[in-house]
Amino acid sequence: MTPADLVPLLTVGAVLVGVFGLLIGSFLNVVVYRVPNGLSVVSPPSACPGCGEGIKPYDNVPVLSWLVLGGKCRSCREPISARYPLVELAGGAAFVGVAWWWTASTGLQATPTAVIASGLGLVAFLYLAAISLALGLIDLDVHRLPDRIVLPAYVVLTVLLGTASIIAGDPGALGRAAIGGVVLAAFYLVLAFVKPGAMGLGDVKLAGVLGFALAWLGWEELIVGACGAFFTGGLFAIVLLATGRARRGSGIPFGPWMLLGAWIGIVAGAPLADLYLSSLGLA
Ligand SMILES: [Zn+2]
Structure with a gap:
């Protein structure tokens, strides 16, 4: 064809x-x-x-x-x-x-197993897109990230992405995903302790899900996705403060920025990381 x-x-x-x-x-x-x-x-x-x-x-x-x-x-x-x-x-x-x-x-994909593995990966990211929309809107509405949506995501993504990487003969991706989930959740847990009020346990639990999906794709996706949250959220906060539409410390939910950042990492993590490294003359 x-x-x-x-x-x-x-x-x-x-x-x-x-x-x-x-x-x-x-x-x-x-x-x-x-x-x-x-x-x-x-x-x-x-x-x-x-x-x-x-x-x-x-x-x-x-x-x-x-x-x-x-x-x-x-x-x-x-x-x-x-x-x-x-x-x-x-x-x-x-x-x-x-x-x-x-x-x-x-x-x-050329082989049946590759088609199945690729299909499972696609379903996993379509599912992540759906819960991202729901969680972003709920967090904007009521400043919460309900466990009823976040916790099942650990099971769904582990099954779909885990099976996909095993079928594709790349079990390392599953290990990388697990490390990414733990690292990003731990990072947000530290932030929640250092700055209670700005971050909550809902953010910590969501960070585990996003870290898992990002690191399954690769380390570059994880780093860009994690930084993307602070970059987009920080930019938005600066605009609000500069235009006098929010005072310092007024509660802006962070979940939507975590989700937006993660999707920047998912879709453009690898090219953005390469661009950054080459701008430093490192790649
Ligand atoms: Zn009516």
Whole structure:
């Protein structure tokens, strides 16, 4: 097959992943609202917060339903926040982006075992993208990173990425991931002790997950991902202070910056590290 033959295949793949991401984004709206309140994410079915009327399946199509309804509940005409379709769009865009990055960085696999290993890795990072969106929004909303989302991630990522690296004949990646998780969690634990209030135990537990995923990819990804949190978070804090929109010590959650930094490390860790080293004349 020539690259041109692959265009239709990749296009169909991108559309399917995008639609799946929109549906996951729709589910994340439920997660972001219910998990911090200790509610089940499966029952009861979604209802309008204004009138309590159940949302019909045809009014629950990601993005399109909100547009068709003009951003209002069908029965009580109460406005529905634009955040719902935006989170759905973010889910779709994130899934297409992750699938694109993964395909571009791993290439197309020739053997069945390599295809399975690559597929498991892709699922792992799609899962990480979904929980990143949920955790970032929940931390912005209520300054918390719920254990119900963070703790299962240790199991899911260990199983998916561990199996992928063993199938691919690279068990060292699993060891590297474990070290990365422990090191980044320990680093945040020290910060939480040194500066209580700025960092919490939720950040420590999330750091373990992010360190694991970053180091599974490589040490450069881990370093860039870890520094990315402080770089983007620090830049944002400087802008807020300079524009007088926040006072020193006012509570800005750090989770969204940890997640943003980690994704910079995941997608661009290796090229950014090479760029930095070559700018120092070291590579
Ligand atoms: Zn209503």
